[in-house]
Amino acid sequence: MSRQIDRRTFMAGFGAAAAAAGLPSTSAVAQTPAPNAAPVAPMETVTVTPDLVAAAKREGAVMVRYAAPVEVMTPVAQAFTREFGISVRLDRKAGSLGNQLFATESRAGRHIMDVAWITDPLGLKRLGDEGFYLRWTPANLPSLLPPGTYMEGLGYCPFWTDIIIPYNPDVVPPRKAREIFKTWHGFLDPDLAGRIGLVDPAATNAAFVTYMMFFELPQYGREFFEKLGAQRPRLYRGTAGGRDDLASGAIGTFVPAQEFGAFHQFLQGDKTAWAYPDIAPSLAINHISISRNAPNAAAARLFAAWVFTDAGARAMQDAQTRPTIIGVPERRSAVAQLAKTDWWQPRPTDASWVPNFDHWNNAYPTLMPEMRRMLGWRG
């Protein structure tokens, strides 16, 4: 089946990316060219230069398709426009839809999108192999971004999606929460039966990868996930519903909750608190890619390159996300305010679990349906 071939293709590409990034690769065909691959174009280094800025300003606009959260995308786009006077046409396409549209358009010879900022690494790799995405890299990549945050030549993630354990203090008393949520085993507390929210693993990458962590780490494993399913969790089609229900007290805790989402809610006055367990996923799943046939070629390159500058990182921090760029100082306003509370502790630096894309890709076809079955879905 072609979809299986695509997965191998994907693995091959990621094998190469992982090798370049210093990640261990489990793919036996890591260096094998993809069967349907377009001739490999030379890698283009994209940086912010006066010439590029001038050309981009002449184009005047850039069209960005994004699946990143709107609270991230909007301030980043506004900051870019403020700096260069170039308008950003934002086209929200959630999930894998952005890549579907791009594939349909590109195969038909229609070129509409300039930049993709999407959460579909598999689709990204595949369309890269078809030659629809530009082979590009920010300058000085090894010293700019850590391993696991990019698919070299194709997509680069500008911020981390850090997973936390949130809790509603009215349902889980803070003292107890701080104790039981030192590890994920706290979810098995009998008092939480029926008061846990989980996102359908088929609905978001963040959910699937978080559950995958349980399967991969020996201290949790399959048994832990089975027990989690036995807690009669509420299941959600996306994180939004879970966050809202958590704030209302309909549930006491929720997986996967993202740190920057919690920061936003905290700034709005939400009383939901959270804990950083012994280990939690740090995901880099919102990749920025450039269409090879971008109608606004200069503006597309400028936007993509600018996001990985200090100004771009600052815009990312204004959106309360943690930039992936190495060495950026902490400047998030939520952190400053949280530091004044008596319950918040900064995220431990050694508590991140970064998924291996090969494992992820290999496991998804069988593990995702299995996860759903373990959570009570039939069929």
Added chain:
Amino acid sequence: MSIAEAVTGPVPTARSTLTERIEGWLGWLAPWILFAVVAALVVGPLGALVYGALRSDSPGAPGAHFTFAEVASVYQGLFTDGWSGRATINSLLLAVPVTILSTTVGVALAYLVARTDMPGRRTFEFLFLLPMLYSPLVGVIGWSVLADPHAGLLNFLLEAIGGRDARVLNVYSWAGIIWVMTFYFVPYAFLLNIGAFRAMDPALEEAASISGANLFRRIVFVTVPMMLASIAASAIFIFTLSLEQFSIPGFLGSQMRLDTLAYSIYQQTNMFPANLPGAAAAGTLLLFISAFSLWGYRRMTKRAEKFVTVTARGYKPAETALGRLRLVAFLFALAVFVLGAALPLLAVVLRSLMPVRTTRLNMTNLNLDHYLFIYNADNIQLSLFNSLTLAAGGATICAAAGFIIAVAVVRGRKRKATALTDYLVALPISLPGTVFGVGMLWAYVYTPLYLTVWLLLIAFVIRYTVYGVRAFSAGIMQIDRALEEAAVVSGASPTRSFLFVDLPLLKPVLVSMWLMAFLIVIRELSASVILYSPESVTLPILTWTYLSDGFYGVASALSVVQLILVGLVVIIFKALFGADVRTRSKD
């Protein structure tokens, strides 16, 4: 034989009324021309979907080849407990009770408003439409706030009255989902039937009354059978839309691990990686179910003359005096309004005023921040303009196209081309909007219309013209042809005959139909979320964007704004046309 023919004897056939002239055009070649036009619009996206269902990968993808694997997998699943089988059963288990309940309630309300002296009926006529002014997700938000088993406001109220055990409401259950869906579809049944009730000659009801039949017997044995075409049309619609509806069971059903066919299809289009051939293959399953229900409808209404209720005899649509039942009717209508619209709406208004959701409601925290956010948002004006123009344009085209097709279908039922047209025009509505959107995408990507506001308009017209066809079909079936023939015999030109005979008689249907199409288009989301671009963004898309990112307060505020604006349009529309309809029908 029609009632008029029974009373006055055969009327000389004249072939020059406008509807008959249309019929004349349609005599031999025209049905096929009409069929070709409809086919040109419908076959594009549907053909692309069928093509996609028979591919191993998305059309155009390298290495994709023809295969029956996806189709076989979906249909095999029906008999082997696969995902499609379970999801289909779940969909039917929801659609059947929802159709029965919402049609029953909607028809009852339409009868009470149009044919009785129930107090407050004019006000209710507007109030019943309120759920049609906002997205189905508003109902989901509203009822989640009200009837969550742990945090629902109504449950808190019940707890305060009867203790913790009194918290019995649970919107995340079969009953909860059927409840929310029923109230979502009641306005459809109401709007699809009220025009026909208004146009109905009360002669037979009066005759039954004179013969001693009480109100119940009159309704059961006279009114309902006469209205069967209209009731059946609305029931078929609601059944089809219930099957296609994915957001209500999708959001509420996940907590009980309930997958419906429509949601599963949506999931296929959004999973990683997307399985578009699988989604398209499953979409064909819904097409078959819909075609089967349409076949049932055509059989039920096979003899159009059975439903003639507007005859050549002059009549005055009298109101049925309910007597002591007036209060009961009023309380019933009030209960439907409160449960179906007021309560969830109140919850959404409340949510729009809450900066963040909290465990216990704190009224002192309420503010207008979410409305200020909307006011300052960049694309609100554009989305508003797009929504209003698309809704008005779409409704008008659907009405015009629906009328032409309805005339052909009703007056030319025995022609193969019109029967095919009837089937064809109904197919797009049976597909989940997302899948239909993918089909439109594949069909139009090579054209300059791609991702423009015009593509949305075409999509809406293809998808919703069937409303016009059904509404006008039921209306035309009610009109005795002798009326047109009498006008022609009296020397009226075809245009005058159409303008002064057909149109006034069909005007209640036209008004209801246009309004319904307007309201459906203005909140359409599932297809447009695939087909929109930054320039063709609509209000429901903005709401969806905020909702899916967890900005429930902003999404609620947007819904309230949409409700107010669309409500104003409806009020103006009713002021211009609604009162006129009532006056004329009474005179």
